Structure formats: structure tokens, C-alpha cells
Amino acid sequence: MTWRLWGFALLGCSLASASGVYRLDDAVGLASEFDGIGALSGGGATSRLLVNYPEPYRSQILDYLFKPNFAAALQILKVEIGGDAQSTDGTEPSHMHYEDDENYFRGYEWWLMKEAKKRNPNIKLIGLPWAFPGWVGRGENWPYDYPDVTAYYIVSWIIGAKRFHDLDIDYIGIWNERSFSSKYIKLLRYTLDKQELQRVRIIASDNLWEPISFFMLVDSELREAVDIIGAHYPGTKTVPSALHTKKKLWASEDYSTFNDEVGAGCWARILNQNFVNGKMTSTIAWNLVASYYEDLPFGRCGLMTAQEPWSGHYTVNPPIWITAHTTHFTQPGWYYLQADGHLEKGGSYVALTDRQGNLTIIIETMTHDHSKCIRPPLFPYFVSPQKATFHLKGSFSKLKSLHMWYSKLEFNSPNSTLFQSLGPVNVSEGVLILNLGLDEVYTLTTLTAGFEKPFPDPPASQPFPSDYKDDFNIRNPPFSEAPNFADQTGVFEYFVNVSDPGEHVFTLRQVVTQRPITWVTESEHPISIIGNYKWVNLTITCDIYIESNDGGAFIAGRVNKGGIYTKAAKGIFFWVFPDGTYRVTGDLGGEEVLMKGLSGVRAKAWHTLTLILTGTNASGMLNGYPLWANVTITDPGNGWAAIGTHTYEFTQFDNFHVQAN
Secondary structure, three states, X not given: OHHHHHHHHHHOOOOOOEEEEEEEEHHHOEEEEOOEEEEEEOOOOOOOOHHHOOOOHHHHHHHHHHOOOOOOOOOEEEEEEOOOOEOOOOEOOOOOOXXXXXXOOOOOHHHHHHHHHHHOOOOEEEEEEOOEOHHHHOOOOOOOOOHHHHHHHHHHHHHHHHHHHOOOOOEEOOOOOOOOOHHHHHHHHHHHHHOOOOOOEEEEEEEOOOOHHHHHHHOHHHHHHOOEXXXXXXXXXXXXXXXXXXXEEEEEEEEOOOOOHHHHHHHHHHHHHHHHHHOOOEEEXXXXXXXXXXXXXXXXXXXXXXXXXXXOEEEOOHHHHHHHHHHOOOOXXXXXXXXXXXXXXXXXEEEEEOOOOOEEEEEEOOOHHHOOOOOOOOOOOOOOOEEEEEEEEHHHOOOOEEEEEEEEOOOOOOOOEEEEEEEEEEOEOOEEEEEEOOOEEEEEEOOOOOOOOOOOOOOOOOOOOOEEEEOOOOOOOOOOOOOOOEEEEOOEEEEEOOOOOOOOOXXXXXXXXXXXXXXXXXXXXXXXXXXXOOOOOEEEEEEEEEOOXXXXXXXXXXXOOOHHHHHHOEEEEEEEOOXXXXXXXXXXXXXXXXXXXXXXXXXXXXXXXXXXXXXXEEEEEEOOEEEEEEEEOOOOOOXXXXXXXXXXXXXXXXXXXXXXX
């Protein structure tokens, strides 16, 4: 198939009747500096399951993402600065749960940044908060009332990255897709400089082009503080005020699309057209790798998929190879050539040079219906097969050939051609002629970078184990969170219970004790989900330890919502409270009460809860004895298992066990 398409591309076809002529000349001056292609881990908890993969599969996934000249070869990694709150598909832990608390080993973003740097020492690192611990706002759901406190919190993260992990953070953001404060941005710049972190550049405001660009035009101090204007999902367009600032413009979050061929088409189109139409010199994909339960919001919206650590299965999806068309043959610090960039019959091209004689041209011919991103809406346009003639001038006029790499996205069969080397293409007297089809990507380059053979196929896909146990008995855990638990509100961490010399020394503990500064409408009840969304009949058993008289704990099954929709989750929730009562509800909010009564549960004592769901019947046990039974359930019919607490308070869990059939 590849060679047939190769013949179509170069030897001509009667369909390619239209002809466009394009000039590439570095002698007339260069356009903007290229800043790199990247992806985002977080916003939130999108890499949650990746850390639990066994070797060698975890390292293989990381190689596909970060290893130069291998697959995606990403040049930028952006991570969430965890804020203990829901940020799309889960919560990520803060380095400072409380004002007097600092721990730079929580979560997995530190590990991920180090793994990225291990593979590519030149990769650029960005940190951006979605939420903040409650103490930052001094009780208010707002991070700007005390900007000195917020700046201290963020700069502490940057300093901790270097002190504990030898990671140099290159860029820092303000507050993802929320309001910015000019006063805070200026104070952040001042605080960074005072800590001798002048090298850390500020991106603002990770939202829309305006009003940040307008404010920068009328406030010279703000304009001086902001190095890069970052917009989200710009639809390949910018606005005059952003251009007038003369600052670098980035699509600091984009893509966010299901990672099939249409997702690859979206990614190919915006990688080129963000510069062609909007003069953006970097594009960053949300998200890096779909390593979260697929039935959470925006399932499989990563460049690749790794959501089964229990089986080792992962998928290298087409967007990975679309990324390679740019990242294998350019580097940050290259420059775009001055060119219109629009192909006469639809599609686009960009050309870049390292100013040392190397040239890379990337062409895409994505059709409208095959390149729709999740947002914003894509207005109709048409692409036709066409002949493209490139006149190479300046330092490129003597080139005799260019190496070609080729992708063809197929939508009526599973036989897409992805990132195939088609060898050298002749350049005759500075003229390169190509016949371009539809839904294709071409890279033509002077570089002869090698391409390693991908790894063998990973293990076959398997559902989550139907019989799963975790006693949390691990003395020195490599990560702060237990495998496969996905926190949706609050943070559940490994804990050493030094006050218990018995069987509950090592436990899992909910540790957020104050409502965070939230990014979305947050549930008031911390919850962590686990398992298979398709589960119907299951038995869940877990030991619980309520640490205060104001607390409460639950186990749940058939939980049907998570992520940004967690607050509206339904399921069967078995609650116990330290006043000696219990409650069974059909929702996380506790409004749909199905049964209630006395349990004898008290604080500061271990109790064992058991929830049994069979068909339309639910029953519960306490400490091995029946407590309630014959609760009829009709909806939801399936969902995850879960543990959680009544409010933000310390509560411990141990000996979790779920059996599904």
C-alpha cells in the first residue's frame, strides 16, 4: 500500500490537476523562532494509571512519548501543579496540603518529568496550577486575595523541583482557564527574580487571547513580566492585540480529541495551521497519554493510550506518528521561513531551518470531516488533490534531494500508512514537484535522522481483575497513591499509622482537611474510584477508621460518574458515621436516602464495611454481620467501586477487596 501511494504522490495522477507554486527562500529573512511541540500531563490526573505499569511496558510507553527520533519525540512537557482538587479526570496532590507542610515526592509528575529528562535532556518543562490548597486563599475560593501567599506557594514548587529532583522548570503559568490578576503576575515575576530564578519565564494566561493581551498593551510592567501569551483551543487563529504585544504566541493547550484517525487529522492540521494562520510557535496537546479510566470524561483524548496497567496493554495511536513528522526533523531554536503557508487547493505547509543549511518542510492536506477537533467548531472548507511546486531559493537552491516521510490516514479501512520513510526525492535545479492527495502528511527534509524499529506488540487487552485486593502494606512506596485508585475529590495517600501496633500499621488515608480553591464545582465528599465501569454484581469489603467525631466514611458500587461530573455521581453508597448511625444513598450527594438506621460505629475504632450488589438487590454488613438488606436498586446499572469520606477530614482505609461477577 505504501509503495502504491508513493507512486501516486510523485508520479502524478489525473485528479491532481490544480497546480500551486510556492517559494521557500531564507535569503529574504526568517519568520518566528520555533519553540517546540509538547503535551500536557495533568489537568487532571491524566497520567494516573501510567505509574502502575509493570516493566518493560512502562519504559516502552515513556520511550514512545519522549525518546528523540523514536516516536513522538516530544520537545515540551507541561505538568499540573497539583492542588488537591478535581481538575478534569481526577485530583492531583499538592506539595503543600497545609501551610506548614512541604513534600516534594507526592504524586507522579516529578517522576514523569525526570523520566522525560532522562530520555531527552533538552526537553522544556512547564508547570501550571488548576487548583490550590484551601490555605492559599485563607478560606476564600480565590487565589489572588493574598498574592504574596500564592506566589510563595508556586515558587516553592519550582525550588522544590530543583532541590529534590534536579529539575529546572523553564516556564510557569498563572491559573488554568480562569481569571488572571495583573498584580499577582507582577509579584510572581518579582518573587522569581528575588529567588534568582530569572531564567523561569511566565506564560499567561492559559485561557483566551484577550483580555490578557489588551492589558499587556496598556500596562508596560505587565508586558515586561509576561514572556509568552498562551491561549487554549485557539482554532488556529489569533487576535490583533496579541500580535501587537510582539510577544511569543503559543497554543498552550490544544487538541483534546479522541485519538483515532480523526484525532490524528485534527492534530496534523493544527500543528501546521497554528503557525500559518495564528503565528503560534508552539502547540501543546492535552493530553500526553490517556492513562485514566476510559469512562471518565474525555476518554482516550491523549496522544496515545495506556489505561491497563493490570494487563500491560497499551496502544500507540496515530497522533504519535503525526507528531513525529515535526519533532524528528526540527528542534526548538529553528526558525520558520517566511511563507504564506496555504496550499492553493486546501491544506497547509510550513518550512523551517536551523540556519546551518538544513531545511524541513511539513505538508498536510486534511479534509474538513476528517480533522475536526473537539473544540472550537471548524467552519467548512474544501481540499482537493493538487500538484505543488516548491522553488527552493537562498541557501537551499543547491539541494539535489530531500528525504521524504509520509502518512496517509484511512477512514474506510484500518490500513492507515503512518510515518513511512519513502527515501530521497529529487530536487531539480531548485524545484521540487509533488502531487498531493487527501488526508496526507508529508515531511521533506535534509536531515537523515535514523528511526528505530518500534517495540513488539504489548500484551493483549484485559478487563480490570474481577477479584482485586489491596492491604496497602508497603513500607516505602514508590508513589504516594495506591495503584489503580483514582481520586476524584480529596487525596488518598499511603499512611504509616504509628498509633496502631496491630494489623493496621500501613493504611490509605484521606488527607485533605480544608476545601481547596477549586477549578470546577466540587463534590463536598472526597471519593476515590477503582475498577471496571461495566461492573454490575459485586461485593466490596473495606476496613475504615474515622479519626474525628465530625467525620464519616463510605464504600460504594456502581458509581456512574467521575471527573468534572463527580458531584452528580449516582450509585449505591454505604455510609457510616461516628454518631453510631448509617445511611444508604443512591447518590454521592447523600440526598437520595434508600435506608438509614443505627450501626454502633464510633470514631477512633476500626470497622469493616461490606456492600453486596446483586441484580436489583443491595445489602450491607458491618464487622461481618448483616446490618441492612433488601434495598431495591434500578439505576445506575453499572459503575466503578469506590471509597470515600463524608467531609474533608482524616479517615483511614485498609484491606480493600472487591469481587465482581
